[in-house]
Amino acid sequence: MHELSIVQALMDLVNQHTPPGVAVEAVTVEAGPMRSIDDGAMQLAWQSTVVDTALAKARLEVRLLPWRLQCPACGLQWDSEELFVACACGNASPRPVGGNDLRLVSLDVSDPPGPQAHSGVG
Amino acid sequence: MRVSVVQNVLKLNDEIAAMNREALRKAGVLAIDLIGAPGCGKTALLEATIQKLPQVRIGVIVGDLATQRDADRMARWSDQVVQVNTGKGCHLEANHVLEALSHIDLARVDILFIENVGNLICPVGFDLGQDFKVGMFSVCGGDDKPAKHPYIVTESAALLLSKSDLLPYVPFRLELFREDVRRLNPHVPLLEFSTTTGEGFDAWLRWLCERRAVAPR
Numbered sequence: 590m591h592e593l594s595i596v597q598a599l600m601d602l603v604n605q606h607t608p609p610g611v612a613v614e615a616v617t618v619e620a621g622p623m624r625s626i627d628d629g630a631m632q633l634a635w636q637s638t639v640v641d642t643a644l645a646k647a648r649l650e651v652r653l654l655p656w657r658l659q660c661p662a663c664g665l666q667w668d669s670e671e672l673f674v675a676c677a678c679g680n681a682s683p684r685p686v687g688g689n690d691l692r693l694v695s696l697d698v699s700d701p702p703g704p705q706a707h708s709g710v711g
Numbered sequence: 712m713r714v715s716v717v718q719n720v721l722k723l724n725d726e727i728a729a730m731n732r733e734a735l736r737k738a739g740v741l742a743i744d745l746i747g748a749p750g751c752g753k754t755a756l757l758e759a760t761i762q763k764l765p766q767v768r769i770g771v772i773v774g775d776l777a778t779q780r781d782a783d784r785m786a787r788w789s790d791q792v793v794q795v796n797t798g799k800g801c802h803l804e805a806n807h808v809l810e811a812l813s814h815i816d817l818a819r820v821d822i823l824f825i826e827n828v829g830n831l832i833c834p835v836g837f838d839l840g841q842d843f844k845v846g847m848f849s850v851c852g853g854d855d856k857p858a859k860h861p862y863i864v865t866e867s868a869a870l871l872l873s874k875s876d877l878l879p880y881v882p883f884r885l886e887l888f889r890e891d892v893r894r895l896n897p898h899v900p901l902l903e904f905s906t907t908t909g910e911g912f913d914a915w916l917r918w919l920c921e922r923r924a925v926a927p928r
Contacts (some may be wrong), residue, residue, distance in 0.1 A: 591802060591833035599720050606716045623862040625832050682894045696714045
């Protein structure tokens with residue numbers, strides 16, 4: 590359940606990067622396959638972490654990235670859902686490249702209140 | 712409105728890990744994060760290592776969800792042992808190590824092992840400030856574990872396969888195991904040993920002492 594630690598770190602990071610005076614509507618993170626992140630576990634961890642905070646209504650979008658494989662024989666690189674697959678050239682042992690990404694990518698926030706902004710929920 | 716951020720989620724953990732690394736290097740301590748499943752023999756490995764290297768001062772930070780038992784085992788051989796109980800936490804984080812380091816006299820340690828919570832998944836992604844991560848499998852755990860847990864294989868500076876004396880008694884395809892490891896991390900030293908019979912243990916001790924000689928200072 591490393592998702593819980595990850596979500597707690599994520600919440601702190603989101604709060605640091607939220608411009609003043611706006612509400613966060615959605616948080617997008619990307620996770621490489623090495624991280625073994627489960628979207629369901631992330632959602633559960635997120636819900637239980639943000640409850641009763643300013644982020645309670647913020648959605649979490651988790652983009653699970655595919656494997657990036659490289660063939661040691663022909664050098665071809667491609668994205669794959671599976672780790673253990675053969676290369677088109679016949680080589681049976683393509684190797685993963687990277688895959689350990691874990692980053693906050695973007696925040697969707699409400700428009701900042703201007704001089705004639707509407708109050709209330711949007 | 713979308714605000715682009717692009718930040719490492721574990722930035723704070725990594726910053727604390729960098730502080731730990733700095734403190735360990737300043738003290739000239741080689742630090743190894745030992746990661747393996749529950750019951751693969753991490754504590755037995757460390758007990759045997761401490762006893763077989765009396766000339767090397769070995770300290771241990773050991774993480775478990777609960778109990779002081781591992782620290783009690785190793786305190787028989789080393790006076791620099793700290794138990795960290797993580798409660799519900801399935802892995803150690805850099806701040807656990809920062810706190811534990813305040814209970815260790817680094818001037819009296821040459822090699823510090825950080826025995827992580829038994830788990831092949833979560834601990835891999837958290838930098839603790841170690842010089843090396845070492846992953847550990849046992850023949851009882853099954854030959855498919857490298858393929859199922861690729862991250863520990865790619866991140867390890869050495870991989871250990873314990874309980875090799877039990878190979879005749881368990882269905883473990885050693886060739887498949889080695890092949891999967893090679894595919895993920897072609898040059899990683901793969902050390903097969905048994906703490907019960909002592910076979911293969913010298914290769915581990917040799918690897919360790921070589922790392923101590925080359926650790927950044």
